[in-house]
Amino acid sequence: xxxxxxxxxxxxxxxxxxxxxxxxYMAPYFYGEKYxxxxxxxxxxxxxxxxxxxxxxxHALRSVKPTTLNKELNIKAYNLSSPLMSMYGRYVLFxxxxxRNPIKTVIxxxxxxxxxxxxxxxxxxxxxxxxxxxxxxxxxxxxxxxAFTVDEYSKVFSDTLQRSNHAxxxxxxxxxxxxxxxxxxxxxxxxxxxxTEEKIDILNxxxxxxxxxxxxxxxxNDFIELCKNSDIRIVLxxxxxxxxxxxEYRNIDEVFSQYVDLSKKYNCEYYDFNLDKKRTELxxxxxxFYDIIHMSDSxxxxxxxxxxxxxxxxxxxxxxxxxxxNSYDELKKTILNQSV
Amino acid sequence: MSLVSLKFLLFCSLLLICFFMAPKKYQWxxxxxxxxxxYALAGIKNIIYIVITSSSAWIGxxxxxxxxxxxxxxxxxxxxxxxxxxxxxxxxxSKKIKKIILTGILILNFGLLCVFKYANFAINQINxxxxxxxxxxxxxxxxxxxxxxxxxxxxQTMGYLIDVYWEKNExxxxxxxxxxxxxxFPQITQGPISNYHQLxxxxxxxxxxxxxxxxxxxxRMIWGFFKKVAxxxxxxxxxxxxxxxxxxYTGITVLIGIFFYSIQIYADFSGYxxxxxxxxxxIGIKLTENFERPYxxxxxxxYWRRWxxxxxxWFKTYIYYPIAVSKWNTTLGRKTSAKFGKxxxxxxxxxxxxxxxxxTTGLWHGANWGYIAWGGLNGLFIxxxxxxxxIYDFVKLKLKIKGQIWKYIQVxxxxxxxxxxxxxxxxxxxxxxxxxxxxxxxxHTIPNSLKALLPFASKAPLIIIxxxxxxxxxFSLIQRKKSVGNVFNKIPTVLRIFIxxxxxxxxxxxxxxxxxxxxxxxxxxx
Amino acid sequence: MEQLMEILMEINPDIDYKNEKxxxxxxxxxxxxxxxxxxxxxxxxDIEISPKYLIPEYFNSVDAMWKMIxxxxxxx
Numbered sequence: 001x002x003x004x005x006x007x008x009x010x011x012x013x014x015x016x017x018x019x020x021x022x023x024x025y026m027a028p029y030f031y032g033e034k035y036x037x038x039x040x041x042x043x044x045x046x047x048x049x050x051x052x053x054x055x056x057x058x059h060a061l062r063s064v065k066p067t068t069l070n071k072e073l074n075i076k077a078y079n080l081s082s083p084l085m086s087m088y089g090r091y092v093l094f095x096x097x098x099x100r101n102p103i104k105t106v107i108x109x110x111x112x113x114x115x116x117x118x119x120x121x122x123x124x125x126x127x128x129x130x131x132x133x134x135x136x137x138x139x140x141x142x143x144x145x146x147a148f149t150v151d152e153y154s155k156v157f158s159d160t161l162q163r164s165n166h167a168x169x170x171x172x173x174x175x176x177x178x179x180x181x182x183x184x185x186x187x188x189x190x191x192x193x194x195x196t197e198e199k200i201d202i203l204n205x206x207x208x209x210x211x212x213x214x215x216x217x218x219x220x221n222d223f224i225e226l227c228k229n230s231d232i233r234i235v236l237x238x239x240x241x242x243x244x245x246x247x248e249y250r251n252i253d254e255v256f257s258q259y260v261d262l263s264k265k266y267n268c269e270y271y272d273f274n275l276d277k278k279r280t281e282l283x284x285x286x287x288x289f290y291d292i293i294h295m296s297d298s299x300x301x302x303x304x305x306x307x308x309x310x311x312x313x314x315x316x317x318x319x320x321x322x323x324x325x326n327s328y329d330e331l332k333k334t335i336l337n338q339s340v
Numbered sequence: 341m342s343l344v345s346l347k348f349l350l351f352c353s354l355l356l357i358c359f360f361m362a363p364k365k366y367q368w369x370x371x372x373x374x375x376x377x378x379y380a381l382a383g384i385k386n387i388i389y390i391v392i393t394s395s396s397a398w399i400g401x402x403x404x405x406x407x408x409x410x411x412x413x414x415x416x417x418x419x420x421x422x423x424x425x426x427x428x429x430x431x432x433x434s435k436k437i438k439k440i441i442l443t444g445i446l447i448l449n450f451g452l453l454c455v456f457k458y459a460n461f462a463i464n465q466i467n468x469x470x471x472x473x474x475x476x477x478x479x480x481x482x483x484x485x486x487x488x489x490x491x492x493x494x495x496q497t498m499g500y501l502i503d504v505y506w507e508k509n510e511x512x513x514x515x516x517x518x519x520x521x522x523x524x525f526p527q528i529t530q531g532p533i534s535n536y537h538q539l540x541x542x543x544x545x546x547x548x549x550x551x552x553x554x555x556x557x558x559x560r561m562i563w564g565f566f567k568k569v570a571x572x573x574x575x576x577x578x579x580x581x582x583x584x585x586x587x588x589y590t591g592i593t594v595l596i597g598i599f600f601y602s603i604q605i606y607a608d609f610s611g612y613x614x615x616x617x618x619x620x621x622x623i624g625i626k627l628t629e630n631f632e633r634p635y636x637x638x639x640x641x642x643y644w645r646r647w648x649x650x651x652x653x654w655f656k657t658y659i660y661y662p663i664a665v666s667k668w669n670t671t672l673g674r675k676t677s678a679k680f681g682k683x684x685x686x687x688x689x690x691x692x693x694x695x696x697x698x699x700t701t702g703l704w705h706g707a708n709w710g711y712i713a714w715g716g717l718n719g720l721f722i723x724x725x726x727x728x729x730x731i732y733d734f735v736k737l738k739l740k741i742k743g744q745i746w747k748y749i750q751v752x753x754x755x756x757x758x759x760x761x762x763x764x765x766x767x768x769x770x771x772x773x774x775x776x777x778x779x780x781x782x783x784h785t786i787p788n789s790l791k792a793l794l795p796f797a798s799k800a801p802l803i804i805i806x807x808x809x810x811x812x813x814x815f816s817l818i819q820r821k822k823s824v825g826n827v828f829n830k831i832p833t834v835l836r837i838f839i840x841x842x843x844x845x846x847x848x849x850x851x852x853x854x855x856x857x858x859x860x861x862x863x864x865x866x
Numbered sequence: 867m868e869q870l871m872e873i874l875m876e877i878n879p880d881i882d883y884k885n886e887k888x889x890x891x892x893x894x895x896x897x898x899x900x901x902x903x904x905x906x907x908x909x910x911x912d913i914e915i916s917p918k919y920l921i922p923e924y925f926n927s928v929d930a931m932w933k934m935i936x937x938x939x940x941x942x
Contacts, residue, residue, distance in 0.1 A: 003551040010837055017841030018848075025849060161852040165800050506918030641896075656897055661920045664901040665908070673905050686902050693901070726898060 022161065029132065029164035030140070036185070037082045039178040040135035043097065046182075050101040052077035054183070055094050056109025056239070057085045057126070063239040063295040064107065065304040066182035072308030079183030081109065082133065084126030086119060087219040088147055093130060094223065096139070098230060105233040108223070110259055111293070112241075112252065115220065118213040124152050128159060186297035192242040193285035199243070199336060204250035212258055224266045234268035235311070240303060241274060241293045243285055243335050252328040271310060273303065275325040280338060282306055341381050343529070343615055344568055344851075351378070352619055359623060364546030371520055371543065371623075378525035379488060386487035393449050394515070394522040397497045400445040401504040401511035401518075407437050408507065442505045446498060453494045456486045461707035489528035491704060495654055497522045500536040502658055509537050517544060526616035530609065532630045532650035535657075539627075547624035556825045557621030559840065564614025566843045570850040571808035572608035574801045575600050581796040583767045586776045591783035593793055594776060601766065602759040603809055606635065609648070628653075633816045635758070638750035640721040643758055651704075655697045664693035683730065691723045698722070702765075710765030710773055717761050804850050870932060873906040883928045890922035900925065907931070913938045 028034070033041055052075045054064045061081035069077045080093050094106065127147040134140050148156055178184075194202070227234050236259065246252065256272060263270030276282070283289075288299030295303060313320050325331045341348055355374045362370045379387055411434035415427055422430075460481040467478045500521065504511050512518050520543060521536060582589060582597030589597070610631045620627045634647035644652050663669060669689040677685025695716075702715015725732070736746070764773035787793040794802070815824045828836065874883050877899050881889070889895045895903070903925075904915050915938065924934040 003549075003554075006551070007554065010833070013834070013837050014841050014844070017838050018844050021841060021845035022848060025845065158852040161849050165849065165853050169799050503918075506916060508918045508921070645893075657917070657920070660897065661901070662917045665904045665915060665917065665920070667914065670905045670908060674909060686905075689905065690898050690901050 022157075026160050026164050028167040029160055030135075032164075032167040033176060034167035034170045035132060035163065036175055036177075037129045038132050039176060039183060040133055042176065042178040042183075043078065044135065045179070046076075046078060047100050048102070050076050050078050050097065051103060052105045052107065053094060053097055053101075053103055054079040054081060054107045054109065055085075055090045056081040056107075057111060057114065058083040058294060059111045059239045059241075060107075060109035060237075061183075061185050062187050062290060062297075063300045063303050064109070064307065065184050065300050067180075067184070068301065068304035069308055070182070072305065073311060075105070077107075077182065079181075081183065082126070082129045084122060085130065086122055086126050086147065087115070087216045087223070089127050089130035091219055091223050091226075092139075092143055092147075093133065095226060096134075098226070098232070103230070103232055105235060106227055107235045107237055109237055109239055111238065112208055112245075112249075112255055115212045115216045115259075116209045116255060118215065124148060124156065128156065131156070131160075132163070184300070186300070187290040187294065189287050189296040189298055190290055191286045192244055192289045192292060194244055194247075199247055202244065202248045203332070203336075204247070206249050207251050208249045208255055210251055210254040210258070220262075224268070234266070236263050236268055236270040237307070238272040238274055240276070240279060240283060240288075240295060240299070242289050245292050246274060246328060246331055247335060256328065269314065271307075271320075272324065273307065275328070275331055276306065277323055277325060278306070280334075341378060343612065344565060356622060359547070360549045364548075367547055368517065368520055368544050371524065372516060375520060375523045375525040375528070379523055379528065382488040383485070386485070389452060389487045389490065390493060390523050391519070392452070393494055393497050394519040396445050396448055397501045397522070398512065398515045398518040400441055400501050402513065403441050404438050404501075404504050405511040407434050407441070410434070438505060442501065445501060449494050449498055453490055456484055456490055458703070458707045459484065492531050492533055493522050493528060495651075496527070496533045496535075499533070499654060499658060503536055512536075512540070526620055526627065530612050530616075531648070532613065532628045533654050534628050534650065535653075542620075542625040542627075545624075550624060553621050553624055555829065557618045557623075559825065559828065560614050560618030560621060562618075562840055562843055564611045564616075564618055566847045567607040567611030567614065567808065567812065569847040570804050570843075571812070572604045572611060574805050574850055574853065575604035575607070578794070578796055579604055583772075583776070586767070586779045589779075589795075590785045590787055590793075591780045592786065593795075594783075595780050596794065598759050598763045598776075598780070601763055602635070602755070603805075603812075605762065606631075607808065607812065633819060635755050636751055636816065637754050637758075638747060639725055639754055640718060640757065641725065643754055644718070644722070651701070655701055659700065660693045660697045663696055664689050669693065683727075687723075687727055690726065694719050694723050694726075706765060708765065708769060710767075710770040713770050713773075714761060714765045717764065721757070721761075801850065801853055804846055804853075807846070867928075867932060869910050870907070870928065870935070873903065873910060874928065877902055877906075887927045889927060890925050895925070907935065911935055911939070 052066075052069070054060055054066065054077060056064075058081070061079060061083065064079055064081075066077035066079050069075060078097070080090070080097065082089075090108075097103065124147075127143075130147070131140060131143055134143060144153075144156065224234060226232075238256065238259070259272075260270060273279070282302050283295075283299055288295055288302065290296045290299075310320055310323065313323075325334070341351065351374070355370070358374070359367055359370045376387065379390060411430055415422060415430060463479050463481050470478065497518070500509075500518070503509050512521075517540070521540060524539075524543065527534065579597055579601045582594055582600070586594050586597070613630045617627045617629070628650050630647075630649050630651075632646040632649065634643055637643035637646050669692060672692075673685050673689040675685075676688050698715045698719025699712060700715070701718070702712045705711045705715070760777065763776060764770070767773045767776045818824050818827055831839070871883065874881070878895070881894055883889075886892070886894060890900075900920065904920070907913070908915050913935065915934075919934050919938070924930050
């Protein structure tokens, strides 16, 4: 028996040492700030100064320029978006910043799958980025416990070790640019224009999942509640996607009409910039987009100015509803008519 | 089931619990059940082949023994009535019957092995030949899944049968015991190939849990995992880059690549051995060692006594000796001795046996011309140095070369030779192997930075590889005189456990480094 | 016995055959020497050495070899 207790004791000590060593090896990732999305140092430095937050996924990350909004609207905004961000991930970062900043406005970006994509299909990549953007152990552990399922832990663990490894090797000093861009990520332009034949070819060929998932709605509800309780103005937006995207999916209206309903239910502002009547004059399919669903830096410039313009009008008491089409069907007709 | 997996660790834990809780008489049954389970997990359909081999060996061995015993008994009972001539007739008749039984079962089992391993190779050669003769049509290749470990268990079990034929050991009456001998799972994937006499003693003895064995065995397993994951697996992607695109790299990069390969294959194979020997040590079974500091060998012949030792021993026992000491060969030796002198007469029989051994060894390793060439090349080097021995001795004497320096030169020379030869079949056929050699000798650019020298490598894995290789080197140096286990266990307990934890952590980190990250993350660069 | 010693001395005169008890296990004689040895023994004593005798037990010392030769002679 003496031997067995020795074995158990030694094994536990071995396990303890291994855990300590591996956690130690994760330090370069969490403290090294070598990945673009790890902007906690920048956010910490802006602590107490922000009054507007932009929260979304990669669409908002690449379309909304806080520097433009700050200039046009005389605010102090920060873009909290990161790629594949789950609803819960958005909530966690938003809550954190709200606690330490005098936030008056939140701009929530909703894309075509923000509420319809469940965690299972979204995957854990987006939550990995959020994990990397948190800056204290308690928050990280809490997020690990809530956002990830138990069977994902080993993948999170191995991914973090891999990122730590990469962080040790990366020596570049200019990765973090959020101190200049306030969270926005510029990306280059790729031509997304279609010929008339191509437009007709792809018209209404695909279907989107239009079912809003309960869990997403629940978190969204919590989000709204938090804002209402803190007296924060809620602005729901949809950032522009390419004509290609608009034309391809036959049931876009099904998805977005639900967002309209939600905005009415929660009594918050809602602006779908895809339906902007000025879109064809503002954005060029050639210059304004990075890929089918993301804007380029050039497009983000234009969009951020336009967005500020709309907000200024709203703040001045104007009715902006006639600036927008009523449905995607209407938009599709316009796009097709203009090609002829 | 990969040995480097949580699944395997759970499997071993379960095995150990069942093994030590079972009554000592039935411990071998536990081993058999787990061995069959291990094999079934690799593909339950293939169990039929291993059962065929094991049962044919069991039946064959009993039959051979029966025939011998019958003849011996008859001679004994009729001692007074039989003339020497009659005795010899009975003896040769029984020998003939035994030969037929043995041959039949060998053909069955080696035939199975050949069909699985070499049928497609043979078909390709026939097709090539037919193509050259402009014959129409081709034979389509067979889609065969090679049963796990068939090269190993066939050799091991046929070795048992041949031993019974030679009356080296007795036949085993219990078919399940032979099945365990054939399918013993620690050996099934990569050996070692054991002989029945030594392994059966270990397998069927009773084993009590021993703390010392547990400690040494698990330490050895950890070391094996480390070698495999932190050295071999990290090197394998670099070696793969070099081998698949050798013409894209400088000669010196390719040269480093082949030395990486030498380290990789040693770490991989010997690491695997450490895992299985360590596990068997915990169980209380002594497996035969397969490696003995092979890269410290002074000649190719010595290298093959230190690398994959059990395979070398199998070939020596069942092919080399029988051919070399066979009547026709020794007669040939005597005749050539008389005609051409002692040196030739001594070396000729050995050379013939060696050619057969090395061509079959090459073929055993793989079904392509690259492996056959590799085997032949090894054989040629050994035969050449055998014939050149008197000249070497003469030169050494004349030049008065000091022992110690000469030994170092021999070791380095052998390591370089072995590295070059080893690579030949691994690049993807004989042509590619030769192409790679050519690249090393004809491309002379000298890279001006580490990044240019090893464009496919990153810092952290290189550091881990360097650490692992240094440790392997240190252990080898220790092993010349002492056991590494003994030296290691003199270290104070907490420090010792910390070192093991460090090895485990490094290997986990290494495993995560090589993991491609679940299909490539879209935003991984952001 | 002298004939056996003669053969051994011819194969490798540097070994102390009288005292060496681990000719095989101690890797003093290699497989080439064994083959040569077997060939010489079978010619000198006119016996056939079956591979079953090619184990350390019968070749580790001069005495072991002599015993093996006697055993084979008895069998025949």
